[in-house]
Amino acid sequence: MNYVSVENISKAYGERVLFENISFGINKDQKIAFIAKNGSGKTSLLNILTGRDEPDSGQIVSRNGIRMAFLSQDPELLDNLTIEETIFASDNPVLKIIQQYEKALENSEDTDAYQKAYDQMERFDAWDFETRYKQILFRLKLEDLQQKVASLSGGQKKRLALATILINTPDLLILDEPTNHLDLEMIEWLENYFTKENITLFMVTHDRFFLERVCNEIVELDNGVLYTYKGNYSYYLEKKEARQVQEQASVEKAKNLFVKELDWMRRQPKARTTKSKSRIDDFYVIKEKANQRRKDHQVQLEINMERLGSKIVELHGVSKSFKDRVILNKFTYNFLKGERVGIIGKNGTGKTTFLNILTKGVQPDLGKIVVGDTVKIGYYTQNGIEVKPDQKVIDVIKEFGEYIPLTKGKIISAAQLLERFLFDRKKQYDYVAKLSGGELKRLYLCTVLIQNPNFLILDEPTNDLDILTLNVLEDFLLDFPGCLLVVSHDRYFMDKIVDHLFVFRGEGVVEDFPGNYTDFRVYEDSVVPEIVDKKETVKKTWKKDANTGLSYHEQKEYGKLEKEIAQLEGEKTTIENAFAAGAITGETIQKESERLQIILEQLDSKTERWFELSMKMED
Structure with missing residues (x-):
């Protein structure tokens, strides 16, 4: 059953063309991921699909009566409502029945109203629905139902928007980076939820584990051409590689033919026969094919880095608390040369605070931190780059110098460096304010790395980066000879680049686990949890x-x-x-x-x- 048909749509902003004449369909029970480079118009496509924007040409045809929901990166919620009021503000009739039942419970003297509400609960089997929606709130850590939306963090607002959508079970769910602002436990729960639920999905996500386990089809926009792969992420990688090999072989064949035809063109007399004219036309087609170049640039970084001495970073009995919340409790650790540490833990356990303590943005309550004389810290934070009015991309890099030193005495210009970070010459003279979220993150990452750090700290570096840029970043980090400390909920990324983990358990407990994230999950799943240790409850009064x-x-x-x-x-x-x-x-x-x-x-x-x-x- 077809839910949505995308028919020959195009979108451009001035001279910047995002996509032209692309078509595809979304059918019942499909779980589709849309993949494209940053700046290719992924979010614009989602806005067009959900009616928040219009294509320049073409049309979107939706099935009559289809219930569609959209999880944006910045959900629009009413600040004056509580979490509970936000959930009950939807048009779901079963939620209205539950709300009426709860009101009847509060006014127990009105037995007629209670009986009527009870009968409605029975008639619509609302008991199971009530249990289900409370579990969703519990899993997404939205336990204080009376908390006002205005007091929620950006991550909490996105989780509330996600919870509201899941509770209302739309026919088609459209998601823009659904795993952002979720901790690893929440992401794995959401994976399982989407895998077992009969729900139709169309999503943009860079989370490759999520793609692997949830999606059964991948649609890729690559250099203006749309490709469809009927499988998960592994299947997509296999088939894309085969396609690129075939395309390259076609280009090489065209180049060889072009050389022959060029020789023929040069030997032709000025007078052309009809047969010659046809061959000349074919020549220009071959020429275009032969000159085709893939735009999959690869970042190649040989940034010069000062050697680390024997003393790097030492933490001695470091403690930190915020009122009753303990972040660190007499934490002691000495970093060694070449260490690659990942940090994981639930939201609110103090991962970012730990990084801020290391970089002296936050002072510990007790203990001391000793940083070696040769250590140069590069800190990539979640705050991102500060956009200045009328500043162009090239100007951001030139603030660090016209030329950047490389290894073996080489240098690279600011423009060349930007090209290696996938900003072509035209894009370098765009205003920073025009960049997409992913492009801003890529530019910010560039500004951190070009300062030649030998102790690199990354706080959620994968958010909003496209898969191509993630692969580039991973390749760079694998060759990075300094110390690396990274907080990320991207399990694929963590598995690839870290050797051991700091596991933030909460209440000041930090465990050093000798392995990557997959090793950790295997270990955790092998340990039988004791039910008496579980303290989380849904804090709603019935x-x-x-x-x-x-x-x-x-x-x-x-x-x-x-x-x-x-x-x-x-x-x-x-x-x-x-x-x-x-x-x-x-x-x-x-x-x-x-x-x-x-x-x-x-x-x-x-x-x-x-x-x-x-x-x-x-x-």
Whole structure:
């Protein structure tokens, strides 16, 4: 079933052409990722799809009655509403029923209103919906439902917009960088949610793990041409490489033919026959093909870097707290030459604060930090570059000098450096204010690296960068001989460049894990979590029974969950025993593996809800 058809649309801003005459369709149950370089118009395309902008030519045809939702990078929310009011402000009829039921609970004396609200809950099976939306809020760390939108951070606002969309289950969900502002735990939950839900997606994302696990089709805009790949990210990489090899072979063949035809053209007399005229026309077609150049520039950096001495950065008994929130508790560590450390942890555990302490932007409460004399720190922050009025791209780099020193006594001009960072000569004289979000991040990254740091600190460097730029950055960092410290929720990026992790657990606990992110996940999944250690609950007040702390319907749900969990545990044990005994073979392996995965996901979800209710019984 076709939901949306994109028919020959074009978009330009003045002389800057984003795309021309592109067409594709979005069908039910497809999970499509749209990939293009920064500045190619990804966000513009999403705005056109959702009616926030108009194409210069062509049209968007949507199926009648389709419910579409859009998660933008800067969601528009009403500041005067609370989190709860924002959720209930939607047109979802089931949410209205739940809201009426909650009001009836608050006014328990009006038995008629309560009975009517209860009947509506039963009729529309709103109990399951209520449980589901509370779990979504819990997973996205939106626990204080009475908090005003005006007091939320940018990341919290995006999570609230995401929660509202997921709760309302649209037919088609359009997402612009959905994993930005989510911690790793939230991203993995969202992956599982999208994988198991029958929901149609069209998204822009640079998160390659997300692409791999969620998407079943990738649409790429490359040099103005649209390519479609019916598979996940691995399939896309394989088929794109094959396409590029074929294109290069075609170009080489055209070059050889061009040499022959050029010789013929030079030997022709001025008088042309009809047959000659046709061959001449073919010559110019061949010439265009032979001169075709791919624009996949590769950044090649040989920036000169001062050698590190024996003392690099030492932290001695460093402690830091903000009121009751402990960030570091007597943390001690000595960085060694060539260390490559990744930092992970939930939002709010102090990752960025730790970086600011290292760079002396924040003072510790106790302890000291010793930085070696030869250390030159380069710090890429989440704040990005400061855009100055009427400043051009080339001017930003020239602030650091007309020429940049390279290794082996070589130098490079500011213009050449920008070319290596994928800014062509024309783009260098664009005003900085005209750059896309990803281009601004790329320019900012350039300004950090050209200062020749030998201790590089990167705070979420992958946000808003396209996949080509990410590959370029990764290649540079793999060759970077200095120390590297990076905070990132991009698991693919972390796996590729770091050797060990600082895991921020919260409450001042920082663990040093000897491996990359995938190693860490494998280790964590092998450890059976003790349910008594889980402290997170959904902090919403419902009408409670005087003895148990649960409402009548929560008691029913609690009992039902216990039976369902026991049943799922039994099924899980049966399948695992069958695998262990070698009783599952051949065609049934895939089927039983998929069934086991579904059981594990259901167990996780239902156990979490059971725990929430258990905690309420103890309150």
